[in-house]
Amino acid sequence: MAVIQQPADQRFAEAREQITVTSPLTGQAIGQVPVFTREDVEAAARRARAAQPAWEAMGAKERARLLGRWWDTIWNNRSVVMQHIRRETGKNETGAFLEVFATDLLIGYYCNNAVRLLRPQNRKAIVPIKHHARVYYKPVGVVGAITPWNYPLLNAFCDLLAALFAGNTVLLKPSEVTPFTALYVVETMYQAGIPKDVIQVLTGDGRTGSEVVEVVDFVSFTGSTAVGRKIATRCAERLIGSTMEMGGKDAMLILNDADLELAASGTLVGALENSGQACVSTERVYVEDGIYDRYIERLKYYAGQIKQNGEAGMDVHVGSLTNERELLRAEEFIADAVAKGAKVLHGGQRRPDLGPLFFEPTILVNVNHDMRLMREETFGPLIPIMRVKDVDEAIRLANDSPYGLSGSIFSNNLKRAEHIATRIQSGDVSINSTKVVFGNVTVPMGGVKNSGIGRRNGPEGLLRFVEPQSILIDNRLFSKPNLTLFDPFLVNSAILLRALRRWIPFLRV
Numbered sequence: 404m405a406v407i408q409q410p411a412d413q414r415f416a417e418a419r420e421q422i423t424v425t426s427p428l429t430g431q432a433i434g435q436v437p438v439f440t441r442e443d444v445e446a447a448a449r450r451a452r453a454a455q456p457a458w459e460a461m462g463a464k465e466r467a468r469l470l471g472r473w474w475d476t477i478w479n480n481r482s483v484v485m486q487h488i489r490r491e492t493g494k495n496e497t498g499a500f501l502e503v504f505a506t507d508l509l510i511g512y513y514c515n516n517a518v519r520l521l522r523p524q525n526r527k528a529i530v531p532i533k534h535h536a537r538v539y540y541k542p543v544g545v546v547g548a549i550t551p552w553n554y555p556l557l558n559a560f561c562d563l564l565a566a567l568f569a570g571n572t573v574l575l576k577p578s579e580v581t582p583f584t585a586l587y588v589v590e591t592m593y594q595a596g597i598p599k600d601v602i603q604v605l606t607g608d609g610r611t612g613s614e615v616v617e618v619v620d621f622v623s624f625t626g627s628t629a630v631g632r633k634i635a636t637r638c639a640e641r642l643i644g645s646t647m648e649m650g651g652k653d654a655m656l657i658l659n660d661a662d663l664e665l666a667a668s669g670t671l672v673g674a675l676e677n678s679g680q681a682c683v684s685t686e687r688v689y690v691e692d693g694i695y696d697r698y699i700e701r702l703k704y705y706a707g708q709i710k711q712n713g714e715a716g717m718d719v720h721v722g723s724l725t726n727e728r729e730l731l732r733a734e735e736f737i738a739d740a741v742a743k744g745a746k747v748l749h750g751g752q753r754r755p756d757l758g759p760l761f762f763e764p765t766i767l768v769n770v771n772h773d774m775r776l777m778r779e780e781t782f783g784p785l786i787p788i789m790r791v792k793d794v795d796e797a798i799r800l801a802n803d804s805p806y807g808l809s810g811s812i813f814s815n816n817l818k819r820a821e822h823i824a825t826r827i828q829s830g831d832v833s834i835n836s837t838k839v840v841f842g843n844v845t846v847p848m849g850g851v852k853n854s855g856i857g858r859r860n861g862p863e864g865l866l867r868f869v870e871p872q873s874i875l876i877d878n879r880l881f882s883k884p885n886l887t888l889f890d891p892f893l894v895n896s897a898i899l900l901r902a903l904r905r906w907i908p909f910l911r912v
Contacts, residue, residue, distance in 0.1 A: 419443075422579050422608065427493035427723045428713040430759045436582045436606035441614045444574070447603045448618035451545045451572040454600035459542050459570035463518045466568055473595035474510045477588065478503070484588060488556055489715075491581040493723030493760060494677050496715050501676075502557040505842050509561055512844040513865065517568040520862050521869070527912045528875065530900075535876040540869040542570035543644060547619035549612045549634070550585070551626045552578035552725060553680045553782075559585055561859055562623040562646075563602070569868040573602045576615050580725060582606045613637075621645065621868065625682075628780075628806075628853045635856065646857025646867055648849060650780045651682040651808030654801035655837070656823070658794060659693040661813035665835060667701035670786060671709065671720075673811060673837030675764050678724050679784040682854075683809040683838050686781050688788045689797040695790045699748070699768065702788070706749045706766060713758050724760040724783065733762055733783035736776040740787070745770045750784070772803060780806070794823060802828045808854035811837045828852065 420438040425431060439447075458466070477484060485499035492498075521540050528534035546566040550559035555577060563573045577585035582604070589604050605611055609630075616622055616637050621644045624634050628649040638645040655673060657666045673685030690698050711721040724730050730753070737751055750763030762784055770777055770787040777787055791797045801810065807829040814820040817834060824832035830850045831840040840848050847858035857867055889897070904910045 422582075422606070424491065424580070424582060426490050427725045427760045428490070428758050433490060433583060436579070436586075438607040439605040439611045439614070444605055444611065444614040445618055447574055447605055448545060450600040451574055451603060454598055455542070455544055455570075455572040458567075458572055458598065458601050461570075463521045463568065463570070466570065467514045467517050469595065469597055470564065470567060471510065471514045473592050473597060474507065476591055476595055478507055484556060484584065487584040487587050488581075489722075491555060491584055492552065492677070492680075492725045493713065493758070494680075494725075495719040495722040497717050497719070498677050498722065500717075502554055505557050505844075506560055506564075508842060509564060509844045509860065512860075513565065513568045516862075517865060520865055521569065526873075529912055531910055533878060533880045535878070537874045537876075539872045539874065540569070540866065541872050542566075543868055543870055544571060544620035545618070546571045546573045546868060547576065547615040547622045548573055549576045549615060549622065549624045549626065550578060552580035553677060553682075555581035555584035556588065558625050558648075560588065561864075562625070565859070565865045566621075566623065566868045567597075567602065569865055571621070571868055572600065574615050574619060575602065575604050576612045577604065577606065579606070579608045617641075619643070624648070631855070644867070646849070646859070647855040648682065648808075648857075648859065649853065649855045650806055651684070651850065651854050652686050652778070652780055652804045652806040653683055653809045653811070653829070654687045654689060654804070654827070655685045655810065656794070656797045656801060656812045656827075657688065657690045657694065657698060658797075658812065658814040658816075658820070658823075659691045660815045661694060661698075662815060662835070663694065663697055663701050666813040667698060668705050669811070669813060669835070669837055670702060671705055671764070674786045675709070675721050675784050676838060678721055678729075678762070680725060680729060680782050681838070683841060684782070685786070685811065685837055687777055687801070687804075688786060689791045689800055690788060691794065691797065692790055692792050699788065702766065703749060706764060709764055711754070711757065711761065711764070713761070721764055721784065722761075723758050724762055727760060729783045730760055730762050733765070733781065733785055736774075736779075736781060736783075736785060737765060737767070740767055740770055740774040740776050743771070743774050745774060745787070748788075772800065778804070798823065798826050802826075805853040806850070807852040808850035809833070809838070809840065809848075830854065830858075 421435040424433045481503045488499040524538045526536040528536040548563040625648045631647040631649040709720045745767045746769045748766040750765035754761035764784040767787045810827045810829040810832045812820045820834045844860045847861045847863040849858035
């Protein structure tokens with residue numbers, strides 16, 4: 404059982420509402436966590452604000468040392484955090500390891516690069532020799548991380564870790580569906596020497612999350628587009644920064660020259676990781692006519708080899724759904740598609756023999772954009788396949804969506820595929836693989852359109868949690884008292900400097 408963190412302010416403890424957390428694998432209760440009230444959140448924010456200056460003053464190198472030491476402990480005991488993840492989400496063991504491994508890559512990247520990225524930078528000044536310009540990166544202060552249930556380790560800590568590396572303190576509001584993973588991980592942070600007020604877990608539901616938005620200096624949100632819009636609106640009203648990683652309806656394009664085996668197996672991996680409960684899941688597949696029939700044959704072959712259950716072991720391909728909501732949505736989308744002419748080629752049924760929320764991986768053909776499963780986010784193990792006449796039609800249909808988070812293309816012509824990728828309206832595109840951009844921590848990941856604002860990972864993921872401060876130094880060369888910015892001498896100097904910049908690169912800005 405995870406350690407349940409109680410609020411430091413106990414005056415409201417007796418009246419605090421409790422949330423019961425249940426396992427999707429068994430339907431049985433795991434434990435209870437309190438709903439943090441407005442008073443709790445405000446008290447936590449005061450503690451975080453008081454702790455932030457010392458955490459910032461520690462310096463990027465020492466913060467990296469502490470965070471690296473903490474993560475080594477997690478990595479060496481990764482089976483424990485994997486058990487928490489599986490118990491709360493119902494995902495398979497491979498999916499739990501993926502969360503740990505991707506977080507490990509991110510920690511390593513920032514441990515190796517945060518000091519360099521946060522170092523003050525020299526910039527060219529408009530007036531060379533006389534002026535010197537530097538940019539300092541200062542933490543925004545207290546960051547609120549409102550995180551989802553589908554990846555309770557990765558989707559929570561990939562953002563808040565960047566905030567901590569940058570010198571901020573964090574209020575973490577995990578999903579009420581999966582709070583114990585966050586509680587366990589943060590408890591290990593305390594044991595590694597990270598001060599308790601630097602990172603605090605505030606359990607609760609949407610009410611707690613709303614209160615967090617009211618007291619922080621920056622919000623990092625991962626979740627649905629509907630909730631993200633509300634949070635972004637409130638952040639704008641408060642004039643604080645925010646990043647939003649929201650819904651997706653990711654398209655996969657399979658071209659006539661694709662490797663059939665890789666395309667078919669890659670479709671299943673892209674669509675069924677975490678039972679399709681991922682913002683970057685493949686939710687629409689467009690296959691060129693010339694390869695369509697052979698692709699369907701290979702897809703059916705690989706689908707027949709899928710192993711689905713709730714057991715441990717890296718040989719289990721698909722686990723359980725986490726919420727009944729996703730199961731009911733999958734059934735609604737299938738019924739809507741079939742009523743409009745779609746055909747279920749594989750799966751399509753509940754598996755109560757495996758557990759209360761197991762649903763078969765489901766392949767549908769004869770689909771079109773009039774069907775809900777081609778337009779609305781599915782968040783379940785559904786794979787709709789649409790035949791297209793050529794790549795131009797595939798691109799047009801892929802872009803016919805309010806979402807734009809991720810995407811993928813399968814083709815043996817890598818140069819052409821890369822050009823096609825630039826025509827896809829999404830934050831990232833993978834060629835001959837899926838979901839790998841998230842794991843490539845050196846490159847930014849995030850959405851366009853209704854899929855979000857801002858980027859995580861890479862330098863961009865770290866620098867979103869700082870405010871640049873520019874310092875310009877005038878060494879007083881040729882300076883004299885003046886009552887205007889430009890006297891006749893300075894005007895003539897500026898005109899001369901402009902002319903010289905055409906011929907002398909050193910003078911250019």
